[in-house]
Amino acid sequence: MSTTFDDADFPAYTMGRAAEMIGVTPAFLRSLGAAGLIEPERSHGGHRRYSRHQLQLAQRVRQLLDEGYLLTAACRIVTLEDRLAAAHRRIIELGGTLTPDDDADIPTQTHPDIAKTQYYSA
Numbered sequence: 001m002s003t004t005f006d007d008a009d010f011p012a013y014t015m016g017r018a019a020e021m022i023g024v025t026p027a028f029l030r031s032l033g034a035a036g037l038i039e040p041e042r043s044h045g046g047h048r049r050y051s052r053h054q055l056q057l058a059q060r061v062r063q064l065l066d067e068g069y070l071l072t073a074a075c076r077i078v079t080l081e082d083r084l085a086a087a088h089r090r091i092i093e094l095g096g097t098l099t100p101d102d103d104a105d106i107p108t109q110t111h112p113d114i115a116k117t118q119y120y121s122a
Helices: 015-020 026-034 052-066 072-092
Strands: 048-052
Touching: 015 026, 015 048, 015 052, 026 048, 026 052, 048 072, 052 072
Parallel strands: none
Antiparallel strands: none
């Protein structure tokens, strides 16, 4: 039996709690709403409520920002990654299979490590 606690899309977290959970400020979460990445539900009192899925998206954007991407680029990347993961889940639901190269759950390097010193033989 599935409950709302199992539902990753259930808006269970207040803005303050959501920001605390993923280590960002409430202003950061509002900026993701303004950018169109996540649209939190509203409580009866008008307060924003975030789901676990939305927090995962926000956390991924934060990671990309830390790697040097602009907010618009990070939001676009996260949107595409999320759509790809949903398409892969649908393929599995329909009885299809994915190869390891197709697996959206395997993280890929999004940015080469340019700070790493490389030495070449002369």
